[in-house]
Amino acid sequence: MERLKAILKWSGIVLGSLIVLFVAAVYARHDRTFDSPYPKITASTDSAVIARGKYLVNGPAHCTGCHFAPEDMAKAAAGEEVPLKGGFAFQLPFGVIRTPNITSDKATGIGALTDGEIARVLRNGVFPDGRAVFDFMPFHDLSDEDLTAVISYLRTLPPVHNPVVNREVNFMGKAVSAFLITPVGPSAVPPRRVTPDSTAAYGKYIAHSIANCVGCHTNRDLMTGAFVGPSFAGGFSMPSDVMPELTFTTPNITPDPETGHIAQWTEEVFLHRFRQGVQIPGTPMPWGSFKNMSELEVKALYRYLQTVEPVKNKVEKVVQKTESN
Ligand code: HEC
Ligand code: HEC
Structure with missing residues (x-):
């Protein structure tokens, strides 16, 4: 009996310490950063490139389907062009993730980011500050030309001042970030160009x-x-x-x-x-x-x-x- 009590006491202490260590590790690691190279992508001012970007953003790549503000939801769902000022919320088991403002506003949008920083978010899943992006966006294997087109079009979007709290995650969310989420990158060397046709x-x-x-x-x-x-x-x-x-x-x-x-x-x-x-x-x-x-x-x-x-x-x-x- 005494022996059992001692075992229980010690296992309780061990378990307790493990929990403390786990909590400490979650807090230390949930903001961890990753090294990742900047793709060599430079925005263009060529009107054909911008037109392709506009088509991708409002069409097949459906950026508009996520980076809209809540008040523009009906328009975005109908496929209309709306300001990409962000704020739409995904309610997940581990917290709320809101889409960032991706207009060219310098303070609250992506106007102050370099082409390489934006390209790295989309291709390598790494934020400008080095944190891993939750893998909502499937563009890791986008061709160089299409990635260039998308960024070139984003550069033309008028700045809209709209601060968005991007993440409000609970402890589980922090634990997920700390241990499970690492940047998702391309599955192979991305193609330089893929020609649109009906094949x-x-x-x-x-x-x-x-x-x-x-x-x-x-x-x-x-x-x-x-x-x-x-x-x-x-x-x-x-x-x-x-x-x-x-x-x-x-x-x-x-x-x-x-x-x-x-x-x-x-x-x-x-x-x-x-x-x-x-x-x-x-x-x-x-x-x-x-x-x-x-x-x-x-x-x-x-x-x-x-x-x-x-x-x-x-x-x-x-x-x-x-x-x-
Ligand atoms: C964000 C998730 C999501 C994405 C991305 C998505 N689908 Fe769907 N799809 C669904 C869901 C959920 C349904 C069922 C509800 C509905 O019909 O809208 C569906 C339904 C469909 C249907 C049946 C429609 C009908 O009227 O019966 C087709 C066909 C389809 N998807 C094809 C595609 C193709 C092709 C793509 C890529 C271009 C795609 N889906 C991308 C979630 C998705
Ligand atoms: C399925 C929804 C979805 C789609 C589609 C989508 N995004 Fe995102 N995007 C997000 C979410 C959610 C985040 C924030 C992720 C996080 O917090 O880890 C994000 C983050 C970003 C960021 C980082 C912004 C910053 O401030 O660092 C950029 C840039 C971006 N998206 C651009 C785009 C572009 C361009 C497209 C279309 C080619 C696109 N997104 C399509 C959901 C989406």
Whole structure:
């Protein structure tokens, strides 16, 4: 009995000390910084480059679908151009993350950052101060030309003064930053240029490196973002950011004849669907921005999705009431 008490006492002390050490480590590490080179990207004032950037930002890359202010939500969801002054909030289990102001305002936007600093956020997932970016943005493999185009367009945005508190995370969020979050960078040396055309190869580039189709239509761990299911087979559930009472599950968009949601769709049906915009209110899919995609790119996407591995995965319901816990 005495021995048991002694063991319990000592294990209590050990556990207590471990917790203290863990808490101390979380506080010491949650702001940790990373070394990462600045991509050699320089903004251009060429009007064709800026036009390509504008198209990407308001179309397939859907920056507008996230970096809008709450009062502009309806317009952003409809695919209209709105000031990219930030403030839209993602409610996550570990806290609130708001999109930063990415207008050219020097004090509250990105006007004071260098081209290399902005390029490093998008390509290497490292903030100007060295902290890791939470991996919301899928642009690590964007070509040099497209990254240049995006930054060149951002430079033309009129400054809007709008201070945003980017992160308000709880202890779990700090622990996640301290131990789980490291910068996500390119999967290979990014291409210098990928020429827009209607081929499956270009569709693959949009689906993986610009529009993030793969990031939502593949099952993932909501906490770490790790991919846990076959690509494009759907089944990834997420509460709606704008209507938290609804939880969405992405459909299987592989060409599996039985369970593939779009297996019977012709190219015409697919094109028409992308012109329609939001059909289910609260959907996380940025249909508004995608509505602005060119016919060429939507066709390329369709052609690419025909070539992905068919996977059997029946997704019963794409929208359900969020279970309260
Ligand atoms: C899915 C939502 C989403 C999309 C789409 C998105 N962003 Fe972001 N962006 C965020 C979030 C959230 C953060 C803050 C991340 C964090 O706190 O770790 C951020 C951070 C940034 C930053 C860092 C700003 C700073 O002050 O350091 C830049 C620059 C940026 N985004 C630019 C863009 C551009 C350009 C696009 C389109 C090509 C884009 N974003 C698309 C959500 C998004
Ligand atoms: C932020 C997450 C997200 C991204 C990014 C995303 N989707 Fe979706 N997608 C969803 C969700 C959730 C649904 C189900 C609700 C709906 O239909 O809006 C959906 C539905 C669909 C549907 C079925 C629509 C219908 O009317 O039945 C198709 C097709 C589709 N997505 C294709 C794509 C393609 C192609 C891309 C990339 C260009 C993409 N998605 C990017 C989340 C996403």
